[in-house]
Amino acid sequence: MVTRIKHTIVATMTALLAVFVFASAAQAQLKVDVTRGTIDPVPIAIPDFAPVKDIETPAGKLSDIGASISQVITSNLVSTGLFRAVDPAAFIEKVTAAPTRPNFAAWRPLAAQALVTGRLELLPSGSLRVEFRLWDVVAEVQMEGVGYTTPVPNWRRIAHVISDRIYSRLTGEEGYFDTRIVYIAETGDPLHRIKRLAVMDQDGANQQFLTDGSYLVLTPRFSPNRQEITFLSYFKNKPRVYLFNILSNRFEVLGDFPNMTFAPRFSPDGNKVIMSLAENGNSDIYVMDLPTRKVTRLTNDPGIDTSPSYSPDGKHIVFNSDRGGSQQLYVMDADGSNVHRISFGRGRYATPVWSPRGDLIAFTKIGERKFRIGVMRPDGKGERLLTNAYQDEGPTWSPNGRVLMFFRTTKYDNKGGGGHPRLWSVDLTGYNERQVPTPYDASDPAWSPPLPVTKK
Amino acid sequence: MKGERIGWVLSAVLHVGVATVALVGLPSLHHERPAPPPPIDIDFVKIADKTTAAAPKAEKQQEQQAPQHSVAAAEPVPETATEAMPLPKPAPKVKDIPKPTPKPKVSEREKLRNSVRVHAKPKPPSRLKLKNISSVIDRALKEEQIATKEGKKQEEKQVAKKKEEAKPDPFAGIRGRIAAASLRDALSQKLAKCWTFPRGAKGVEDMQVTVRIYLRPDGTLARIPEFVGVGDLNDPSRGFYRTFAESARRAVQLCEPYKEAMQYLPKGTGYIDFNFSGAEFAGD
Numbered sequence: 235m236v237t238r239i240k241h242t243i244v245a246t247m248t249a250l251l252a253v254f255v256f257a258s259a260a261q262a263q264l265k266v267d268v269t270r271g272t273i274d275p276v277p278i279a280i281p282d283f284a285p286v287k288d289i290e291t292p293a294g295k296l297s298d299i300g301a302s303i304s305q306v307i308t309s310n311l312v313s314t315g316l317f318r319a320v321d322p323a324a325f326i327e328k329v330t331a332a333p334t335r336p337n338f339a340a341w342r343p344l345a346a347q348a349l350v351t352g353r354l355e356l357l358p359s360g361s362l363r364v365e366f367r368l369w370d371v372v373a374e375v376q377m378e379g380v381g382y383t384t385p386v387p388n389w390r391r392i393a394h395v396i397s398d399r400i401y402s403r404l405t406g407e408e409g410y411f412d413t414r415i416v417y418i419a420e421t422g423d424p425l426h427r428i429k430r431l432a433v434m435d436q437d438g439a440n441q442q443f444l445t446d447g448s449y450l451v452l453t454p455r456f457s458p459n460r461q462e463i464t465f466l467s468y469f470k471n472k473p474r475v476y477l478f479n480i481l482s483n484r485f486e487v488l489g490d491f492p493n494m495t496f497a498p499r500f501s502p503d504g505n506k507v508i509m510s511l512a513e514n515g516n517s518d519i520y521v522m523d524l525p526t527r528k529v530t531r532l533t534n535d536p537g538i539d540t541s542p543s544y545s546p547d548g549k550h551i552v553f554n555s556d557r558g559g560s561q562q563l564y565v566m567d568a569d570g571s572n573v574h575r576i577s578f579g580r581g582r583y584a585t586p587v588w589s590p591r592g593d594l595i596a597f598t599k600i601g602e603r604k605f606r607i608g609v610m611r612p613d614g615k616g617e618r619l620l621t622n623a624y625q626d627e628g629p630t631w632s633p634n635g636r637v638l639m640f641f642r643t644t645k646y647d648n649k650g651g652g653g654h655p656r657l658w659s660v661d662l663t664g665y666n667e668r669q670v671p672t673p674y675d676a677s678d679p680a681w682s683p684p685l686p687v688t689k690k
Numbered sequence: 691m692k693g694e695r696i697g698w699v700l701s702a703v704l705h706v707g708v709a710t711v712a713l714v715g716l717p718s719l720h721h722e723r724p725a726p727p728p729p730i731d732i733d734f735v736k737i738a739d740k741t742t743a744a745a746p747k748a749e750k751q752q753e754q755q756a757p758q759h760s761v762a763a764a765e766p767v768p769e770t771a772t773e774a775m776p777l778p779k780p781a782p783k784v785k786d787i788p789k790p791t792p793k794p795k796v797s798e799r800e801k802l803r804n805s806v807r808v809h810a811k812p813k814p815p816s817r818l819k820l821k822n823i824s825s826v827i828d829r830a831l832k833e834e835q836i837a838t839k840e841g842k843k844q845e846e847k848q849v850a851k852k853k854e855e856a857k858p859d860p861f862a863g864i865r866g867r868i869a870a871a872s873l874r875d876a877l878s879q880k881l882a883k884c885w886t887f888p889r890g891a892k893g894v895e896d897m898q899v900t901v902r903i904y905l906r907p908d909g910t911l912a913r914i915p916e917f918v919g920v921g922d923l924n925d926p927s928r929g930f931y932r933t934f935a936e937s938a939r940r941a942v943q944l945c946e947p948y949k950e951a952m953q954y955l956p957k958g959t960g961y962i963d964f965n966f967s968g969a970e971f972a973g974d
Contacts, residue, residue, distance in 0.1 A: 265874070266874050268885060268964050270970050271887055372944055377936075406931070407888075407891060
C-alpha cells in the first residue's frame with residue numbers, strides 16, 4: 235500500500251514537471267533588451283482652454299483668458315527642452331468645453347503623444363474655475379484631471395500650477411513653473427551702476443522692484459521652504475544682512491556685522507543662515523541660528539573660506555577656499571569637522587551650490603580666460619562643464635534640481651560696448667541654454683521654492 | 691479499489707486539463723482590445739546577419755549581401771522566410787468552360803511516333819523515304835531508351851537529394867540562434883527610436899522595466915502591453931518610476947506593428963518581453 239502511494243506521488247510529480255516544461259515550451263517567447271532611447275522632445279498638443287460660456291470678466295473675455303492660459307502652459311513646457319508643442323494650425327479636432335473624451339484618432343496623426351484639454355468658467359462668486367485634463371494619446375487614457383478656483387486676475391498663476399502638474403506627470407520630477415526669481419537689476423553706466431533688488435516669475439513675467447537703488451544690494455538668496463529672502467546690503471557703508479518676506483513685504487535686519495560679510499545663505503530647514511565673515515583680512519565660515527541669533531564659527535583657517543552652501547539634508551556644507559594654494563571646493567560636516575577637498579581639476583572653482591536633489595554640486599569654474607558653469611558629484615567625481623561662454627557665473631538651482639540659472643556677462647568690445655549681465659538658464663545635462671527675459675541688466679539670480687497652493 | 695480508480699481518472703482528467711491550458715495559453719482567455727486606430731508610420735530597421743548591427747560596417751556588409759531586398763522582404767531567417775511568403779493567388783474561376791472531349795485512344799506505336807516528333811529533328815516530308823522508316827523507328831526507340839535512362843538517373847538524383855535534405859542540419863541550431871539574436875538587435879534598435887525619456891533624471895540609470903506584448907498574426911498588438919513585476923505603480927512615492935514605465939509602454943505602442951517578430955512567434959502563441967533600462971538617460 236505504501237509502495238503504491240509512493241508510486242502515485244512520483245507519477246504525479248513527474249506529470250506536473252512535464253506539464254510545466256511543456257507549458258513553458260508551448261509559449262514561445264522572445265526577450266529584447268532596450269538600452270537606448272531618444273532624447274527628442276515629446277510632442278504635446280495644447281489647444282486653447284474652452285470657456286463654458288464666453289463672457290466678459292475684469293481680466294478680459296473668458297475665451298481670451300483660455301487662450302492665454304494654454305499659451306503660458308505651452309511656453310513653460312517648451313522652455314524645458316523636454317517637450318515640443320504641436321502646431322495648433324494642424325489640429326483636426328476642435329476641443330470644446332463639453333466634458334467628453336477626445337477623439338484620439340484625430341490626434342495620433344499629428345504625432346502628439348500627450349494632449350492637454352481644459353475648460354474654464356466664471357462662478358457665481360466671481361471666481362474663475364479652471365479645469366484641465368492630461369491625456370495619453372498613445373494609450374488613450376486620462377493621466378491627470380484637476381480643477382482650480384482662483385480670483386480672475388490670478389489666471390496666470392493657475393497656468394503655472396497646471397504646467398507643474400503636467401510636467402510632473404510626464405517626467406516624474408516636480409515642476410518648477412510656479413516659482414519666482416529674485417535677482418539684482420542693474421541700470422546706469424558701468425561707473426555709476428544702480429543695483430536694485432527685483433523679483434519676477436520664473437518666466438520673466440510680473441517684474442517687481444523690492445528696493446529703490448539707494449543702497450547697494452548683493453547676493454540675494456531664497457529660503458528653501460519660505461517665501462523669504464536673505465541678502466546683503468550696505469547701509470551707510472556698513473554691511474547688513476537682511477531678511478525680506480515677499481508675501482508680507484516686510485524687511486528685517488538680521489544683524490550688523492562690523493567687517494566684510496559675504497554670501498549669506500539659508501540652511502535647508504530655513505532656521506539658520508550660513509555666511510562668511512572677514513576679520514583682519516581672513517575670511518571664515520559662520521552660521522547664525524535665526525531664532526536665537528547665536529553665531530557659531532565653523533572654519534578657522536588662514537585661507538579665505540567663502541560661499542558656503544548646505545546639502546539638502548543639512549548634514550554637510552560645501553564651500554570654496556584657497557587654503558591649498560588655489561581656490562578649490564571643499565566639503566565639511568555641518569559642525570565644521572571632517573573638511574576635505576573635492577575639486578582637483580585645472581583652474582579655480584567658486585560659488586558652489588548643492589543641488590536640491592542632493593546628487594550634484596554646481597559651481598563657477600575659472601580658467602582658460604573664461605568663467606563657466608559646471609557640476610560635479612559631492613565626492614568630486616563626474617565633473618562636467620555645462621556652458622562655454624566668456625563669463626558665466628553665480629549658478630542657482632531650480633527647486634527640482636533639474637535646471638540651473640546663472641548670469642552671463644558679455645565681453646567688452648573696443649567701442650565701449652559689452653559688459654552687460656543677463657540671466658540665462660541651462661538644463662543639468664548641458665542642453666537647452668536659454669536667456670531669461672528681464673527689462674534691464676540682471677545678475678546674481680536666486681530661485682524660490684514652489685509657491686504655496688491652498689488645497690480644499 | 692473503486693475509490694482509487696476514480697482518483698486515477700480524476701487525476702488524469704485534471705492533468706489533461708492543465709496540459710490543454712498550457713497548450714492554448716491562459717492569455718488567449720483574455721478579450722482582445724478593439725482594433726487600434728491607424729498605425730503611425732515607423733521606420734523599419736534592417737536586420738543584420740550579425741548581432742552587432744549598430745556598427746556601420748555591419749550595415750554596409752548587409753547592404754552588399756542583399757542590396758535588392760527591401761526590409762519587409764528581407765525578413766531575417768531564410769529557413770522560415772519561405773513559410774512566411776504569401777501564397778500565390780488562386781486563378782479566377784471561369785464559368786461555363788466546355789469540358790474537354792475525351793481524346794481518342796492512341797496506340798503504342800502512335801505514342802512512339804509522337805515522342806519521336808518531339809525529340810527528333812523535323813525533316814521535310816518530301817525527303818522521307820519509305821525504305822528508311824524502319825531505321826527511323828529504330829533510332830526513335832534508342833532515343834526513348836536513353837531518355838528513360840536519363841529520367842531514372844534524375845529521379846535517383848532527386849531521391850538522393852531529398853535524403854540529404856532529410857538529414858538533420860548540424861548548423862540549424864546555430865543559424866536559429868543567430869537569427870534570433872539578429873531579430874533581438876533589430877527590435878532593440880526599433881524600440882530605441884520610439885522611446886523618449888528625459889535625460890538627467892535622478893536615479894534613472896538604475897531603473898528597469900519589462901513590458902510584455904502579445905501579437906496578432908499581422909504583427910499588431912493583440913492587447914494593451916503589460917508591465918511585468920513592477921508592483922504598485924499607483925504608489926505616490928513611485929511617481930517617477932511610473933512615468934518611466936509608462937514611457938516604455940508608450941514606446942512599445944508607438945513601434946507597432948512587429949511583423950518581423952512573427953516568424954519567431956508562429957501562430958501568435960508567444961510573447962515578447964522588452965526589458966527597458968534607463969542607464970542611457972543618465973545625465974553624465
